[in-house]
Amino acid sequence: xxxxxxxxxxxxxxxxxxxxxxxxxxxxxxxxxxxxxxxxxxxxxxxxxxxxxxxxxxxxxxxxxxxxxxxxxxxxxxxxxxxxxxxxxxxxxxxxxxxxxxxxxxxxxxxxxxxxxxxxxxxxxxxxxxxxxxxxxxxxxxxxxxxxxxxxxxxxxxxxxxxxxxxxxxxxxxxxxxxxxxxxxxxxxxxxxxxxxxxxxxxxxxxxxxxxxxxxxxxxxxxxxxxxxxxxxxxxxxxxxxxxxxxxxxxxxxxxxxxxxxxxxxxxxxxxxxxxxxxxxxxxxxxxxxxxxxxxxxxxxxxxxxxxxxxxxxxxxxxxxxxxxxxxxxxxxxxxxxxxxxxxxxxxxxxxxxxxxxxxxxxxxxxxxxxxxxxxxxxxxxxxxxxxxxxxxxxxxxxxxxxxxxxxxxxxxxxxxxxxxxxxxxxxxxxxxxxxxxxxxxxxxxxxxxxxxxxxxxxxxxxxxxxxxxxxxxxxxxxxxxxxxxxxxxxxxxxxxxxxxxxxxxxxxxxxxxxxxxxxxxxxxxxxxxxxxxxxxxxxxxxxxxxxxxxxxxxxxxxxxxxxxxxxxxxxxxxxxxxxxxxxxxxxxxxxxxxxxxxxxxxx
Amino acid sequence: xxxxxxxxxxxxxxxxxxxxxxxxxxxxxxxxxxxxxxxxxxxxxxxxxxxxxxxxxxxxxxxxxxxxxxxxxxxxxxxxxxxxxxxxxxxxxxxxxxxxxxxxxxxxxxxxxxxxxxxxxxxxxxxxxxxxxxxxxxxxxxxxxxxxxxxxxxxxxxxxxxxxxxxxxxxxxxxxxxxxxxxxxxxxxxxxxxxxxxxxxxxxxxxxxxxxxxxxxxxxxxxxxxxxxxxxxxxxxxxxxxxx
Numbered sequence: 001x002x003x004x005x006x007x008x009x010x011x012x013x014x015x016x017x018x019x020x021x022x023x024x025x026x027x028x029x030x031x032x033x034x035x036x037x038x039x040x041x042x043x044x045x046x047x048x049x050x051x052x053x054x055x056x057x058x059x060x061x062x063x064x065x066x067x068x069x070x071x072x073x074x075x076x077x078x079x080x081x082x083x084x085x086x087x088x089x090x091x092x093x094x095x096x097x098x099x100x101x102x103x104x105x106x107x108x109x110x111x112x113x114x115x116x117x118x119x120x121x122x123x124x125x126x127x128x129x130x131x132x133x134x135x136x137x138x139x140x141x142x143x144x145x146x147x148x149x150x151x152x153x154x155x156x157x158x159x160x161x162x163x164x165x166x167x168x169x170x171x172x173x174x175x176x177x178x179x180x181x182x183x184x185x186x187x188x189x190x191x192x193x194x195x196x197x198x199x200x201x202x203x204x205x206x207x208x209x210x211x212x213x214x215x216x217x218x219x220x221x222x223x224x225x226x227x228x229x230x231x232x233x234x235x236x237x238x239x240x241x242x243x244x245x246x247x248x249x250x251x252x253x254x255x256x257x258x259x260x261x262x263x264x265x266x267x268x269x270x271x272x273x274x275x276x277x278x279x280x281x282x283x284x285x286x287x288x289x290x291x292x293x294x295x296x297x298x299x300x301x302x303x304x305x306x307x308x309x310x311x312x313x314x315x316x317x318x319x320x321x322x323x324x325x326x327x328x329x330x331x332x333x334x335x336x337x338x339x340x341x342x343x344x345x346x347x348x349x350x351x352x353x354x355x356x357x358x359x360x361x362x363x364x365x366x367x368x369x370x371x372x373x374x375x376x377x378x379x380x381x382x383x384x385x386x387x388x389x390x391x392x393x394x395x396x397x398x399x400x401x402x403x404x405x406x407x408x409x410x411x412x413x414x415x416x417x418x419x420x421x422x423x424x425x426x427x428x429x430x431x432x433x434x435x436x437x438x439x440x441x442x443x444x445x446x447x448x449x450x451x452x453x454x455x456x457x458x459x460x461x462x463x464x465x466x467x468x469x470x471x472x473x474x475x476x477x478x479x480x481x482x483x484x485x486x487x488x489x490x491x492x493x494x495x496x497x498x499x500x501x502x503x504x505x506x507x508x509x510x511x512x513x514x515x516x517x518x519x520x521x522x523x524x525x526x527x528x529x530x531x532x533x534x535x536x537x538x539x540x541x542x543x544x545x546x547x548x549x550x551x552x553x554x555x556x557x558x559x560x561x562x563x564x565x566x567x568x569x570x571x572x573x574x575x576x577x578x579x580x581x582x583x584x585x586x587x588x589x590x591x592x593x594x595x596x597x598x599x600x601x602x603x604x
Numbered sequence: 605x606x607x608x609x610x611x612x613x614x615x616x617x618x619x620x621x622x623x624x625x626x627x628x629x630x631x632x633x634x635x636x637x638x639x640x641x642x643x644x645x646x647x648x649x650x651x652x653x654x655x656x657x658x659x660x661x662x663x664x665x666x667x668x669x670x671x672x673x674x675x676x677x678x679x680x681x682x683x684x685x686x687x688x689x690x691x692x693x694x695x696x697x698x699x700x701x702x703x704x705x706x707x708x709x710x711x712x713x714x715x716x717x718x719x720x721x722x723x724x725x726x727x728x729x730x731x732x733x734x735x736x737x738x739x740x741x742x743x744x745x746x747x748x749x750x751x752x753x754x755x756x757x758x759x760x761x762x763x764x765x766x767x768x769x770x771x772x773x774x775x776x777x778x779x780x781x782x783x784x785x786x787x788x789x790x791x792x793x794x795x796x797x798x799x800x801x802x803x804x805x806x807x808x809x810x811x812x813x814x815x816x817x818x819x820x821x822x823x824x825x826x827x828x829x830x831x832x833x834x835x836x837x838x839x840x841x842x843x844x845x846x847x848x
Contacts, residue, residue: 318624368744392776393748440747441696507694508647533773534803536647537844562776602778
């Protein structure tokens with residue numbers, strides 16, 4: 001327990017210090033001027049943290065964050081003026097309404113791609129401003145909602161009346177602290193990992209069983225709720241609420257804060273929010289040169305830390321670490337492979353039975369720019385079968401896997417899994433059904449560590465219910481996961497890099513991580529697209545044992561691979577493709593002996 | 605084998621890395637014109653890092669890289685390319701939204717002479733698969749075909765030193781034979797020095813004059829291709845072959 005709390009203090013102690021410092025501002029400065037700057041800064045903190053949830057953590061640029069803030073203000077003002085509703089009702093209405101609005105905007109905008117989403121939110125922001133300006137009956141247009149009553153906030157045991165500036169400051173500090181805590185909490189839960197996975201590689205996330213759009217919508221809706229609540233709080237001490245609340249200038253501020261703060265970095269975003277709101281006020285001493293100096297300072301920040309302030313933090317950390325360790329440069333290189341030590345390791349999957357899927361492909365066709373990549377291909381793979389799919393480059397092997405796994409839609413034909421038509425199903429849905437693939441062009445979550453890559457893959461493969469039910473549980477590893485992960489990591493020679501980010505690994509190591517992720521939760525059908533390309537020959541032997549073990553346990557496997565030695569040794573059946581058509585199909589010995597195969601594939 | 609003379613490219617005690625990580629910790633070897641060198645080692649040993657350092661994508665932190673007797677450690681990638689060092693990076697590295705022809709023209713981007721078209725024709729003679737698809741987008745080709753294209757793109761600058769990061773990656777056996785044969789002839793006919801990183805080490809060593817083993821960021825062994833293929837330690841640790 002002590003270890004956990006001391007670790008928490010090390011990671012988040014700075015937040016507590018920051019909170020105490022912020023709480024002391026009104027104590028040391030009685031001037032209303034400074035306190036108003038503080039209030040302004042805290043509102044920007046709320047918005048910037050929720051903006052970062054969407055832009056930084058799931059990687060979707062949104063122009064709508066200030067709209068949800070303005071929406072919260074209007075909801076509060078209108079409910080107070082027209083219906084005389086109390087504070088807590090306003091909070092509930094603003095949160096629920098904000099999330100609903102986020103879904104209404106997000107669902108159509110996310111349908112296409114992330115650019116469409118950005119444009120969609122921009123359009124939404126414009127429309128919101130127009131409505132606030134022109135819907136006279138409700139919003140009073142440019143005349144603003146006036147006469148908002150001064151709020152009293154019942155807390156059960158006491159009432160707060162934030163009528164004076166310092167009280168308002170603490171009031172807004174409370175909500176800022178809550179937003180920050182919520183953001184930290186999300187980040188430390190499994191949801192945070194899933195967000196990061198979707199941002200790193202949505203295609204891989206989908207093939208791990210995640211529905212990227214649902215996760216992005218979740219982030220967008222939660223961020224909308226944060227901003228709307230901030231709006232309700234801010235409305236409590238304003239007597240008028242005007243269409244200017246929707247100003248796009250705020251979006252620009254948020255963009256700059258996000259940019260100079262650094263992607264998905266809480267400390268970066270907080271620092272940038274404070275710099276951006278406090279610095280212009282401090283510079284008032286420079287009079288008319290104020291904005292010029294401010295602009296120059298921003299430029300200096302951007303030039304010295306192109307990846308944001310977060311980057312500066314990391315540099316300082318590295319420097320301090322370097323000094324602690326006496327300037328010793330750390331380096332991690334692959335150990336020469338100790339082939340002898342792995343002789344007695346039980347291959348994975350040996351202890352369990354896998355219910356292998358039955359795959360039937362009929363009349364599959366797919367063309368790119370008029371060139372037929374797959375041409376009327378029919379193929380049946382029985383449960384537990386291990387089929388090697390070989391053929392010259394460009395013969396349609398990867399495209400076949402793409403069509404089976406829902407990455408591409410076939411032009412014609414049908415794919416069945418256990419008798420159920422799965423043609424055109426999303427790769428997310430197929431992964432949930434246990435149909436898993438690896439990619440030729442090696443996909444990994446680059447900002448996640450090797451272990452996290454495996455954990456995320458395992459999480460996504462659960463049923464939808466289990467996936468969503470466990471999003472708020474901590475990121476700690478379960479025992480069964482740890483055993484499986486340890487086994488894979490050790491036997492694939494990844495032990496020395498298990499805590500490194502996958503983006504720092506070499507090509508061959510990424511291949512291994514990708515393979516490990518594909519079997520971390522036993523699939524029913526496994527499609528391997530050149531898993532051995534770029535892998536050291538010594539490891540190939542281990543790889544083969546993994547495949548053989550999974551095959552032995554009953555897994556259905558299609559193996560696309562050019563390493564014929566491996567294919568012939570492992571597979572009981574070979575299918576040869578040429579120009580998208582099946583050239584041969586049978587046991588490896590017969591197939592390799594066929595003259596047409598020798599000519600097309602081996603050039604003999 | 606070429607007569608020992610001043611090597612075309614020489615590395616002396618080269619150190620390099622990313623950020624706080626140091627990957628190469630003192631790599632030294634030299635290669636002459638008309639030779640093929642294979643760099644082998646475990647996944648993550650620093651082989652790709654070595655090629656990137658030679659091409660100038662990473663800074664030489666200590667030591668020196670010299671080309672034709674002059675240090676190039678301070679030169680940027682464009683200058684090294686113009687001097688005659690070209691690289692084919694690992695994985696897909698072309699312009700997927702451009703046609704094959706446009707990609708080949710991009711390969712010659714740093715050139716301004718009028719021999720480009722002739723070289724382009726020469727390339728499609730050498731890689732016939734590209735001729736059929738000159739008007740197609742590179743991104744629509746199969747992985748193996750893109751690999752061929754990338755090699756042809758690098759050759760468009762008429763390099764003296766060609767760095768290949770896993771040229772056989774994703775190629776069918778027939779293509780691998782073809783690629784290795786053309787690598788050999790490129791070295792012999794054009795007098796190029798070719799340094800390649802290969803996991804298909806057995807086949808690579810067969811056509812190599814020199815084998816270099818990288819282990820923990822240092823050169824742990826060098827030797828001729830046949831020497832390497834017969835070394836029991838190397839067979840066991842890097843080639844996955846039984847010890848004879």
